[in-house]
Amino acid sequence: MTETSSELIVFENVSKFYGEILGVNRVSLEVPAGITSLVGPNGAGKTTLMNLMCGLLRPTRGEVTVLGIPTDQPERLFRKVGYCSQFDSFPRGLTGREFISAFLMVSGYPRREADELTEAALNRVELLPAADRKIGAYSKGMRQRVRLAQSIAHQPSVLILDEPLNGLDPMVRAETIALFKQLAADGLHLIISSHILHEVDMMSDRVVLLNNGYVVAEGEIQGVRDDMDIEHPVQVLIRCNRPAALAAQMFGKTEVIEARLHDDRQGLFVKTRNPDQFYLSLNEVVAQGEISVESIAPVDDDLSAVYDYLIGAQ
Amino acid sequence: MSSTAETIQKKTEATNGANVSLWLRQISAILRLELKKNFFGKRSLLVYLLAMMPIGLLIMVETINPLGRETAQLPTVFSIFYNSLILRTVVFFGCAWIFMNLFRGEIVDRSLHYYFLSSVRREVLVTGKYVSGLLTSVILFSTVTVVCMLIVFFSHFYSSSTRFFFDGPGFSQLFWYVAITILACVGYGAFFLVVGLFVRNPIIPALMLYGWEWINFLLPPLLKKISVIHYLNSLVPVPVSEGPFAVVAEPTPAWISIPGLLIVTALVLILAGTRIHRMEIRYGSD
Secondary structure (H helix, E strand, O other), rough: OOOHHHEEEEEEEEEEOOOEEEEEEEEEEEEEEEEEEEEEOOOOOOOHHHHOOOOOEEEEEEEEEEOOOOOOOHHHHHHHHEEEEEOOOOOOOEEHHHHHHHHHHHHOOHHHHHHHHHHHHHOOOOOOHHHOOEEHHHHHHEEEEEHHHHHHOOOEEEEEOOOOOOOOHHHHHHHHHHHHHEEEHHOOEEEEEEEOOHHHHHHOOOOEEEEOOOEEEEEEOOOOOOOOHHOOOOOEEEEEOOHHHHHHHHHHHOEEEEEEEEEOEEEEEEOOOOOHHHHHHHHHHHOOOOOOOOOEEEEEEHHHHHHHHHHHOO | OHHHHHHHHHHHHHHHHHHHHHHHHHHHHHHHHHHHHHHOOOOOOHHHHHHHEEEEEEHHHHHOOOOOOOOOHHEEEEEEHHHHHHHHHHHHHHHHHHHHHHHHHHHHHHHOEEEEEOOOHHHHHHHHHHHHHHHHHHHHHHHHHHHHHHHHHHOOHHHHHHHHHHHOHHHHHHHHHHHHHEEEEEHEEEEHHHOOOOOOOOOHHHHHHHHHHHHHHHHOHHHHHHOOOHHOOOOOOOOOOOOOOOOOOOOOHHHHHHHHHHHHHHHHHHHHHHHHOOOOOOOOHH
């Protein structure tokens, strides 16, 4: 069945320039329900595309509509759209619960309803125990989760997530991916930006590849990642309390091809050609309780090579 | 998403019919957030210091050397004090700080996008923020005006001051000083709100307006009318001489100056609404 524009996110020949600097150029896209990942190196235009979808930016040329709603009508748009941005900042002095509830009320929800939705959203991201603490005292992962909770609190039909897994520990990362899959199964549009191709593969129905402000490819990339794994190992930086001990454990794993301490001795770089197995192994190590992982983040070193590979394969 | 979501959306769409009630609810939610920030945020410290300045100064002066030697002088003494320190300095810079930070402060803190990502018309957001700034400034500076007048009158001449207030024009003068303070907050507030929206460094336009307001007494009558202070001075209950170099102009009657100020304020707020409707979030370039 063909989907109408009221069921799609539509970019019609959209360009965005910051003065003379190109953000995105001549983007024409139709995004259906399900999980769509925007993939590209830093500066490719992923965040620009997301900000255009939310009306935080206005296109220099072209038009963007989300489920048939123009993006310059926030009062209609954000009944249906939730956006978890990358800006790691919050209004001062609020607890997690106050933050979510306050902005639901700004959207017009009566207090009781706002409180109920806040409770449900906090529960969904497993942040209820810390709900009444000031956000200023949250860890990076908790701040990421409270932003996620805020974006899903009003139960939107379209969820836009800019690097939503950054800063999350392995367990929460896996749970969050499961949450995204569940939301997509419920019929939501999920637009997720990421430069962790392994995670993109795990959760996406389709992928939009961006480079230098242009869409270089879109569609399913199932299978491509497997090929890339052979030639392009994934590198991950793990911040933890005992990186040397973690390195010792990781050396023994067959899927790990390199483990190297960070210069500040508070992190560990790990290269792997089998990310699925690596994350499972890491979970096992963390579950033993001797090492406390603060964050896991992809390292960008190999990304341009990956893109050369992908673009070359067109 | 789920049946709950559909229910919420249906409810919300139903509420859309009653837009005014929705907007009022949204403005009240914005007020709650903003008033908390305005009164208890770190940035409010400067406004409190500014507001305490005339009170502290008066207490000090009245302790050492009273401003007036007899009750008859006190209305003039307070008028000079009010005009030069409270209105032109405390209310002016207080409003500049409060209203400019409504948007500029959030751009600096990188938290404005949460408002922009809410299901609220941006014009409603401007209104909510403006009203919050207005409430804050009116509460603070009206209190300062009242306390200062009471200190000037009651610190040394209790019985004659009591007569001045209860049997004379005291309360009427107090009413007009508070009214002028409120109108100053209304007018300066709208100006500074817009400046905070348009200009990356709002200090320069604030100082330019400050200079313009101070040299107002030297300007020809026509130019005098392009200022806020001219209309406020027209309402002062005890007019005072502006010095030998002042260009004398007819004061504008209250029935023109008050609605005039309110109309100009409304136009400035419409300009703010237009600006914010097209505003982008690009913290990097701010």
